Amino acid sequence: MTALRNIGAILEKEWRHYFGSPIAYVALCMWTLLFGFFYNFAVEFFLRQSMMMSQQMEFGGGPKLSMNEYLIRPVMQNMAVVALFILPMLTMRLYAEEKRTGTIELLATSPITDWQIVLGKFLGALALYVLMIVVGLINVALLWYFASSPPEWKPVVTGALALLLVGASFISLGLFLSTLTRNQIVAGILGFGFALMFWIFSWFDQPTATATLKVLAYLGITNHMENLAKGVIELKDVVFYVSFIAFGLFLAQQSVESQRWRA
Amino acid sequence: MIEVTNLTKKYGRTTAVDGVSFTVQKGEILGFLGPNGAGKTTTMRILTCYLPPTDGTAKVAGYDVFEAPLEVKRRVGYIPETPPLYIDMDVQTYLDFAAKIKGVPGKSRKARIDDAVEKCRVGDVRKTLIGKLSKGYRQRVGLAQAIIHNPDVLILDEPTAGLDPKQIIETRELIKSLGGEHTIVLSTHILPEVSMTCGRVVIINRGKVVAEDTPDNLMHRLRGAAALRVEAKGDPEQLERALARVPGVAKVSVHGGSTGTQLFDVEASDGRDVRAELARSVVQGGFELLGLSQVGMSLEEIFLHLTTTDAAAAAHEAAPAPEPSAAPEGQVML
Numbered sequence: 001m002t003a004l005r006n007i008g009a010i011l012e013k014e015w016r017h018y019f020g021s022p023i024a025y026v027a028l029c030m031w032t033l034l035f036g037f038f039y040n041f042a043v044e045f046f047l048r049q050s051m052m053m054s055q056q057m058e059f060g061g062g063p064k065l066s067m068n069e070y071l072i073r074p075v076m077q078n079m080a081v082v083a084l085f086i087l088p089m090l091t092m093r094l095y096a097e098e099k100r101t102g103t104i105e106l107l108a109t110s111p112i113t114d115w116q117i118v119l120g121k122f123l124g125a126l127a128l129y130v131l132m133i134v135v136g137l138i139n140v141a142l143l144w145y146f147a148s149s150p151p152e153w154k155p156v157v158t159g160a161l162a163l164l165l166v167g168a169s170f171i172s173l174g175l176f177l178s179t180l181t182r183n184q185i186v187a188g189i190l191g192f193g194f195a196l197m198f199w200i201f202s203w204f205d206q207p208t209a210t211a212t213l214k215v216l217a218y219l220g221i222t223n224h225m226e227n228l229a230k231g232v233i234e235l236k237d238v239v240f241y242v243s244f245i246a247f248g249l250f251l252a253q254q255s256v257e258s259q260r261w262r263a
Numbered sequence: 264m265i266e267v268t269n270l271t272k273k274y275g276r277t278t279a280v281d282g283v284s285f286t287v288q289k290g291e292i293l294g295f296l297g298p299n300g301a302g303k304t305t306t307m308r309i310l311t312c313y314l315p316p317t318d319g320t321a322k323v324a325g326y327d328v329f330e331a332p333l334e335v336k337r338r339v340g341y342i343p344e345t346p347p348l349y350i351d352m353d354v355q356t357y358l359d360f361a362a363k364i365k366g367v368p369g370k371s372r373k374a375r376i377d378d379a380v381e382k383c384r385v386g387d388v389r390k391t392l393i394g395k396l397s398k399g400y401r402q403r404v405g406l407a408q409a410i411i412h413n414p415d416v417l418i419l420d421e422p423t424a425g426l427d428p429k430q431i432i433e434t435r436e437l438i439k440s441l442g443g444e445h446t447i448v449l450s451t452h453i454l455p456e457v458s459m460t461c462g463r464v465v466i467i468n469r470g471k472v473v474a475e476d477t478p479d480n481l482m483h484r485l486r487g488a489a490a491l492r493v494e495a496k497g498d499p500e501q502l503e504r505a506l507a508r509v510p511g512v513a514k515v516s517v518h519g520g521s522t523g524t525q526l527f528d529v530e531a532s533d534g535r536d537v538r539a540e541l542a543r544s545v546v547q548g549g550f551e552l553l554g555l556s557q558v559g560m561s562l563e564e565i566f567l568h569l570t571t572t573d574a575a576a577a578a579h580e581a582a583p584a585p586e587p588s589a590a591p592e593g594q595v596m597l
Contacts, residue, residue, distance in 0.1 A: 002366065005363065006363070006364060008363075009360060009363035009364050010364070012360075013349070013360050016352065016356065017349070017351060020351045020352065021351055101345075101347070101348075101349075101350075102343060102345045102347050103347040103348065103349060104347075105313060105341070105343045105347045106347035106361070106364075106408070107364070108312075108313050109311040109312060109313050109336055109339070109341045110336060110361075110364040110365050110366075111333045111334075111336040111337045111364075111365065111366050112336075112364050112366075113333070260313070260314060260315065261315060
C-alpha cells in the first residue's frame with residue numbers, strides 16, 4: 001500500500017516534470033508530426049500499390065492488399081525508429097538531473113526504497129510514451145472511418161503492443177544509464193548508443209551467422225518485434241521484452257545502491 | 264535521541280570521519296562546528312542514511328541507521344547544504360510531493376503542509392515556482408520540506424550558508440523556535456551562529472571530535488585569555504602598580520604601547536568584573552584612561568585554537584594562554 005503510494009508519488013512527480021516543462025509538448029509534437037509524416041507516406045504507397053493491383057485485376061489476377069500489412073505495419077516499424085531517437089532523450093535526465101541538482105538527497109533520505117524510486121521513474125516515462133502512442137494511433141483510427149473495408153483491429157493492437165514493448169525496453173535501458181552519471185548529455189549519448197546497438201544486433205540474424213552472432217541477434221530488439229507486428233503474440237517475444245525491461249530496472253536499482261556504498 | 268558511537272567513514276584511502284562519538288538529548292539543539300572538510304556533512308549524511316558508515320554505529324530514536332534505515336528516515340528531517348528543490352515546481356506542489364514521499368498520510372497531509380508553510384513563513388509564495396524564489400525563500404522552503412512529516416530529529420547542514428544578514432537572523436530564529444519540539448543537529452562554520460542558537464557544541468576537525476561542551480563552558484575552559492585591555496597615558500611602571508592594586512585583579516602584563524600611551528592586559532581572578540574599579544583607579548591615580556575593553560576569547564578563537572593546535576592536546580588543555588596578539592583588539596566577548 002505504502003509502496004504503491006510511493007511509486008505513485010514519484011510517477012506523478014516525473015509526469016509533472018515532463019508537463020511542467022516543454023519536454024512533453026515538444027516530444028509529443030515531434031512524435032505526432034513524424035507519425036503523420038510516415039502515415040501519409042504509407043497511405044500514398046498503399047493507394048499506389050492498390051491501384052496497380054486493381055489494374056492487374058482486369059487480367060484476372062492480383063489479390064486485395066491488406067491494410068494491416070502494407071499500411072499499418074510499416075508505420076509502426078518506422079515509429080519504433082523514432083522511439084529509438086526520442087526515448088533516450090526522455091530518460092537521460094531521470095537520475096542524472098537529480099544527482100546534479102542534489103534533489104537525489106531528498107529522495108535518498110526519505111522513507112522510500114530505491115526500487116520504488118526506480119519503478120516510479122520508469123512508469124513516469126512510460127506513461128508519457130503511452131500517451132504518445134495513443135495520440136499516434138488516432139491516425140490509424142481514421143482508417144475505420146474512411147476505408148471502404150476497415151483493417152483487422154487485432155494486429156493493430158499487437159503492433160501497438162510491440163511499439164510499447166520496444167519503447168519500454170529503451171526506457172528501462174536509458175533509466176539505468178542515467179543512474180551512472182550526473183551529466184545528462186553523457187546519459188543521453190550512452191542511452192542512444194546502447195539502444196542503437198541492441199537495434200543493430202537484429203541485423204546479425206542471417207543464415208550464415210556464427211553462433212556468437214546468433215546469440216547477439218537474439219538480443220536484437222527489433223527481431224522480437226516482427227511477429228507482434230504481424231499480429232502474432234509469441235510467448236518468447238513477450239518474455240524477451242519483459243526480461244529486458246526487468247533487467248534494466250534491476251541494474252538501475254543495483255547501480256543506485258552500489259553508488260551509495262562507493263560514495 | 265541521537266547516539267553516535269565510534270563512527271568512521273572512509274572514502275577509499277581518505278578517512279572523512281574518524282571514530283566520532285556524541286549523543287544528543289531530546290529537544291536539544293546541537294551545533295556541529297568545524298572547518299570545511301572536517302567531516303560534518305559526512306556525519307550528517309550517515310545520520311540521515313544517505314551514506315552507510317564504514318565502522319561504528321549511529322542510532323536515531325533507538326533505530327540503527329544501518330539496520331532500520333526506513334524507520335530512521337521516517338523520524339528525520341534533513342536539509343543538505345544546497346536545499347534539494349525542484350525548481351520547476353511551485354512551493355505547494357513541492358511540499359505536497361515531499362509530504363507524500365515522507366509518508367504523511369493523505370488525511371493529515373493538508374494540515375501538515377499548512378503547518379510547515381506557516382512555521383517557515385512561505386505562505387506568500389505558495390503558488391510561486393521555486394526557481395523564481397530568492398535564496399532566503401528557497402532555504403525556508405527547504406526547511407519546510409524537512410519538518411513536513413513532523414520528525415523527531417532535524418538535521419540541518421549549514422542552514423544559513425549564502426544568506427544575507429537579515430535572512431540569517433530570520434533563519435536562526437526559525438531554527439530556535441523549532442528547538443524543543445524537535446531535536447536539532449545543525450552544522451556550520453559560522454561561529455556566532457552556534458553561540459546564538461545551540462545549547463551544546465561539538466567541534467570536529469579532520470574527522471575527529473576535538474571538543475564537546477556548551478558554548479559558555481567552552482569559553483570558560485579557555486578563560487586564560489579572558490582579559491581586559493587597558494589603554495592609558497602615563498608612566499608605565501606607576502600605571503602597572505596602580506592597576507595591580509585594584510582588588511580582584513590577578514595579573515597585570517604589559518602588552519606594549521607607543522609614545523605616551525600604554526597597553527596592559529589585566530586578568531581578573533575568577534571572572535570578576537573589575538572594569539569600574541580599574542577605570543576609577545586609573546583616573547584617581549592621575550593618569551588618563553584612553554580605553555578599556557574586554558579581550559575575551561570568542562568562539563571563533565576557541566575554534567581556531569582547537570583546530571589549529573594538536574587536536575588531542577587541545578581537548579585536554581584547560582587553559583592554554585594563546586599569544587596575546589592572537590586576540591584581536593577590542594574584541595568583545597560573545
